Structure formats: structure tokens, C-alpha cells
């Protein structure tokens with residue numbers, strides 16, 4: 128890479144580099160072992176992989192063995208996939224009206240976070256549960272209490288995996304389909320570096336938020352930003368929808384092949400505010416079509432005017448958070464060190480103390496938070512020294 | 516200019532001393548930082564040093580040069596990276612001067628400033644797991660060796 132390439136010569140080569148730095152992938156199957164999600168994801172070009180760490184239709188999971196954890200971590204290192212995210216079990220309802228179901232859900236969700244932490248997966252995506260016609264307000268309060276307690280308890284145990292609340296389609300009595308309610312839930316739990324949001328395009332669309340044209344996309348994202356906050360976005364599920372706008376029915380379709388259509392995905396993937404947010408397809412026919420959908424997303428992403436790719440090199444305990452201790456981050460042109468630190472924290476909440484704990488360096492110079500980053504530069508994050 | 520070096524090779528203290536000792540010097544002050552068995556209540560199997568070299572090399576040189584000019588001494592410092600076993604030196608500082616006071620002060624300044632500022636980190640590998648040391652903090656590593 129020529130570091131001195133000016134903006135006037137934004138070449139196709141730069142597009143390729145930026146395109147591969149973009150965190151794009153799919154929900155990969157774990158049949159035959161958790162690590163298979165990584166090897167098959169790598170094979171089809173994923174730079175982000177989502178997986179179930181247990182059986183999503185069962186309450187209890189045999190706990191992970193040390194061997195499984197070791198194997199998963201070493202496969203992660205080998206494949207070098209920068210971003211991993213877990214999806215929780217479908218049975219979990221952190222807002223359940225029945226006391227026994229609620230308790231079982233909370234304990235299962237703590238298990239989800241523990242497993243993610245053990246495997247080195249920074250985020251667990253969860254749906255927000257259902258009120259089951261037993262009072263929506265009370266259900267929201269129970270959900271808030273569940274999340275607050277679980278975050279506190281797991282934090283006390285040293286768990287760094289975070290919770291990403293997924294926007295839902297509003298099917299049945301599901302909570303969290305309206306941006307308003309999701310915003311209330313976030314506020315209710317309170318700011319926490321381990322709490323974020325996952326936006327699912329199919330769900331948002333089914334819930335009644337249009338994103339099909341530049342105007343509707345802009346309005347929907349603006350509404351999302353006001354009520355939920357773009358700064359809380361940790362993952363985007365890019366799914367097209369088999370059902371129409373406001374259908375409140377959750378049926379995923381291949382990218383561009385459903386009711387949402389290709390333009391929305393192009394807008395989303397070229398929105399510079401969302402550039403560093405990992406994108407995951409949860410589209411049908413994983414075996415045959417994930418490869419196609421991932422390639423399509425990557426092509427859409429590469430079509431726009433790109434930002435800059437900055438490589439973060441992490442030392443000390445942070446070096447364990449990404450394969451090889453480094454990760455490429457895509458940032459808008461003009462981004463500074465503080466923007467990089469914020470983007471890294473979005474990728475892994477274990478990095479939330481990065482800017483207070485670390486000095487930053489580019490080549491052999493220490494730089495402060497306002498230092499402007501250049502295309503292709505490497506930024507080293509240096510924790511307090513312990514030489515001698 | 517002082518001698519400052521960071522590398523994987525075992526530190527040869529005599530060779531380092533030979534770089535700065537002359538017949539003019541009445542005082543030779545050598546500090547050896549060894550890997551010890553017990554650390555923060557844990558049994559250590561060995562240490563692993565890691566550095567961010569672009570800055571570590573420059574800073575170590577600057578610290579060594581500053582010590583030389585402030586106390587009018589000659590100084591050589593070497594720090595290891597990679598695996599360092601028990602009883603081996605992780606760092607050696609040698610200062611020579613006409614009288615001892617300057618040698619002690621310059622040596623102390625060099626090791627203290629190095630520990631505080633130069634981006635080098637140790638990872639303590641213990642029989643039951645490894646720990647990253649960052650300043651005064653020690654954090655469990657996810658990989659045991």
C-alpha cells in the first residue's frame with residue numbers, strides 16, 4: 128500500500144483493501160463442533176462470524192470442555208477472523224411473566240455470556256423477550272431488571288462479553304420492535320460499555336420502518352439515532368424480508384431478493400457512520416447461499432466512496448482480543464485516535480478502558496487522542512509498562 | 516552516546532561492563548534485574564517480555580543518554596525480550612564514573628525511568644496459568660503458556 132496516495136487517486140486497489148477490512152459475514156452453522164463455524168466462515172470470505180454456542184432450542188447445555196475452548200480459540204487464531212458474535216438461545220425470555228421461566232431464562236443467559244467470554248467472543252445478541260399478553264409495561268420492567276442484574280453479576284465474575292439487544296419484528300407479543308421501546312429499555316438499564324444494540328434490517332422493516340429509498344433510509348436511521356443512538360450499534364443483521372413493510376412477521380430472505388431490495392443494503396453499507404459496525408447475514412440456505420450473500424454484501428460495500436483503513440496493534444492483555452493482536456478498522460476520512468478507540472470499544476467491550484489505560488503510538492511517536500489518522504497507518508496501543 | 520539495546524539474546528554482563536569500564540573510572544555500578552521465582556504471591560515458571568520496539572528502542576536510548584549527560588557518567592543498558600528463565604537477567608544497567616555517587620544515581624534513574632516509561636511488558640507464566648503485567652496491575656491471560 129502506498130501511504131502517500133492522496134484522495135485524488137482513490138484507486139480500485141484502495142477499494143479492495145477497504146472492502147476486505149470491512150467486517151462482513153454470516154451466521155455460520157456449528158454442526159460437528161463450534162470451531163467449524165470459523166473454518167467454514169473463513170472459506171466463504173467472512174471477516175465476521177455469528178454462531179450459537181449452545182443448542183438454540185434447548186435449555187441446558189453441557190458446559191464447554193477445556194479442550195473445546197482451546198480448540199475454538201486456536202482455530203480463531205488460525206482463521207484470523209477479526210469479529211465474532213454469539214446469538215443466544217430462542218427459548219430465553221428475560222421478560223417472562225412466569226417466575227420459573229424468568230429464573231430459568233436468566234440463568235441460561237448468564238450461561239450464554241459465560242460461554243462467550245470463555246471462547247473469546249465479545250458480544251452476545253439477544254432478542255428482548257415477550258410479554259405474552261400479561262402486561263407490556265411490567266414485562267419491560269422485568270427485562271430491564273434482568274439485564275441490569277445479569278450485567279452486574281457477570282461483571283463481578285470478570286466476564287467481559289457484552290449484550291447486544293436486537294431490534295425485533297414485533298411478531299406476536301415480542302418486545303423491542305419499536306425504537307421508542309428499545310430506547311426506554313437502554314435508558315432503564317443505564318449506560319454500560321457491555322450493553323449495545325443489534326439492528327436487524329428484516330426486523331426493522333417488518334416492524335414498519337422503511338429503508339428502501341435514500342429518503343426513507345435517512346428518516347429511519349435518523350429516528351433510530353434519536354431514540355436508540357447509532358453510538359449503541361454493535362452489530363447489524365443484514366437480512367432481506369419475505370414479508371412486506373409493517374407485516375410484523377419475521378421471515379428472512381436473501382440480500383436484495385425480498386421486499387426490501389438491493390438499494391437499502393447499498394445505502395446501509397455505504398453509510399459512513401456505520402462503516403466500522405460488523406455486518407452479519409442470517410439469510411436462508413446457509414450451505415449454498417451464505418457464500419453468495421456475503422460476496423454480495425462485500426460488493427455493495429466496495430461500491431461506495433470509502434474511508435480509511437487503520438490497523439490497531441494491541442499489546443498486553445488486549446493482544447488476546449483479536450487474532451494476532453491486530454485488527455483493521457474502517458473509519459471515515461479525517462478520523463482521529465479517539466474515533467479509533469471508540470470503534471475498537473464497539474467491536475469488543477473489553478476495550479472500553481483502552482483510552483484511559485493506554486498510550487497510543489504511530490511508528491516511533493506517541494500521539495494524543497486528537498491526532499489525525501491516515502490511510503494504511505498502524506496505531507499501537509501501549510498499556511502501562513512492566514519492563515525491568 | 517550511551518549503549519542501549521533490546522533483544523532476545525542472553526545478556527552478557529561482563530561484555531556490557533567492558534563497553535564502559537576504563538582505567539579513569541573509580542566506580543562501576545551494575546544493576547541486574549533477575550527473574551525471580553515468586554511474584555505477587557505466585558510461583559513463576561518463566562517470564563516472557565514483549566516490547567513495542569519502534570518506541571522502546573528510541574526511549575531506552577534517550578533515557579541512557581540523559582543519564583550520561585546529567586551525571587557525567589558512561590552508561591550501557593540491555594533489556595531482553597522473549598522468554599527469560601528463572602535466575603536469568605531481564606535487564607542489566609552498567610554505569611561507570613570517577614566517584615560512586617554519580618554512578619549510583621545515574622543507574623537508579625535509568626532503571627526507574629525505564630520501568631515507568633519504556634513500552635516493554637512482562638507476561639508471567641505460572642504452572643497454573645499466565646498473567647499479563649501492566650504497571651501495577653496483573654491480569655489473567657486466556658492462554659496458559
Ligand SMILES: [Zn+2]
Nearest residue numbers: 293327364409
Ligand atoms: Zn437477526
Ligand SMILES: [Zn+2]
Nearest residue numbers: 329330377379
Ligand atoms: Zn429474524
